[in-house]
Amino acid sequence: MWLNDCMDNLSNVLAAISHPSRRAILDRLTRGPARVTEIAEPFDMSLNAVSKHLKVLESAGLIRREVVGREHLIEFDAAPLRNVSAWVHEYERYWTQHLDRVDRFFKEKRKTR
Numbered sequence: 001m002w003l004n005d006c007m008d009n010l011s012n013v014l015a016a017i018s019h020p021s022r023r024a025i026l027d028r029l030t031r032g033p034a035r036v037t038e039i040a041e042p043f044d045m046s047l048n049a050v051s052k053h054l055k056v057l058e059s060a061g062l063i064r065r066e067v068v069g070r071e072h073l074i075e076f077d078a079a080p081l082r083n084v085s086a087w088v089h090e091y092e093r094y095w096t097q098h099l100d101r102v103d104r105f106f107k108e109k110r111k112t113r
Contacts, residue, residue, distance in 0.1 A: 009061070010087055013080045016060035021045070022053050026062060029076035036072045 017023055025039055040050040054074060057063045061080045066073045 009080065010083050012060040013062065013084055016056050016062055017081075017084075019053065019056075021050075022057055025050075025053060025057065026076060029063065029074060033066075033073050033075040036074060039074060 017026070021043060024043075028034065028039060028042075036047070036051065036054065039054070040047050043050060054063065054065075058065060062077055064075045064077050066075070
């Protein structure tokens, strides 16, 4: 059960960061919290479209929202990216091992010449 939850979370985070606009939003939020209107400012899309992107990021746990009166303050939460990093790291080890084998093969090949 835990593994399924972890993989579902990983899938949600990967889906959320797959869109360039959402990555740009996260990039903006690394500089500090912002109101929705501030986040939407540089984009050539409606406020409604930006809100939909924010909902995807929020459901993946990548942002937190604080409602103060009519304002929504959005803050970045990098914690879910740790799962992505750990998952990618496993494949990095796989490729490192395989590339080391290829390297050894060619070194041995040079010795026999």
